[in-house]
Amino acid sequence: MWTDWETIKLSNPLPVHSLEEILDGGQAFRWNKISDTDWQGIWLSNLVRLRPLSSTNLAWSAPQKEADKIYANLISYLSLDHSLEKSIDQLPWRSDPHLSHCLKQFPGLRLLKQPLEETLLTFLCSATKQILQIKQMCELLARNIGTEIHPGIHRLPTWEEIAETSEKQLRGCALGFRASYIFKVAQLLKDQPKFLKQVEAVSYPLAKERLMTLPGVGEKVADCVLLFGAQKQEAFPVDTWIAKTLERRYRLSGWNKKQLTQFGQIHFGQYAGLAQQYLFAWERTHHKQK
DNA sequence: AGGCAGGTGGCCA
């Protein structure tokens, strides 16, 4: 049923804790640890298992019949076909000791290239929820509304599928007040089938403005969706964690969210989103330890 | 056991 494990040789070293931060650090919500070493993840109709063998060897396995396609999608999803070092070098680590520290703590940490439609859905679930609970909502959405892509494994529902269900059905997925946002967005996307394509095609500021016309999408969600789902790398999502980091490590207490967002974009520049991911990983880890 | 969490929208000054 599943292919034999095959090794991907990584050009940038990726320790296990960095891999786990990529898969389960709040960018995506459909990766689960299935043994001491292995992770299983789903995006669109892709289902794959990963097993870190060493910091430069990552093994993968997928269901036999679609393995070739899934492998190609995996490389793109993890951006393994693109150099991380070049982006990192553009960040202001030379003059920013805290960023420099975070970069050292999580070697190889990357941004995922997720499908826009799924990123929008998962981040509509994210408001005032912890990662574990967001994962549970996604799991219920998949199980209750999404198509089965493998025995016992369901993908997330498409927006068309959501549009054809009911708000009540969505409430049954433990979405709470997020259910009405998601249902309304589904109707809007049904009326404007090209909406997400357009968002992807235009510049970051325009894309953000456009996304924020959707109910349930404010600045933070828009930035996450654009960063993780549309490769708009200048997006700098400011959530409570990043706000904490900026306050404490960058001495910006008293700044409001709008100001913090602007600071991030100006200070970190073209790859602000990548910097955000490193700061975020550090802040989460630090918080867990105390 | 109950406060609180990867926010957003609406209402008020």
Add this chain to the structure above:
DNA sequence: TGGCCACCTGCC
């Protein structure tokens, strides 16, 4: 603009 509050649900 800026501040406050309701909104669902389930983890810690």
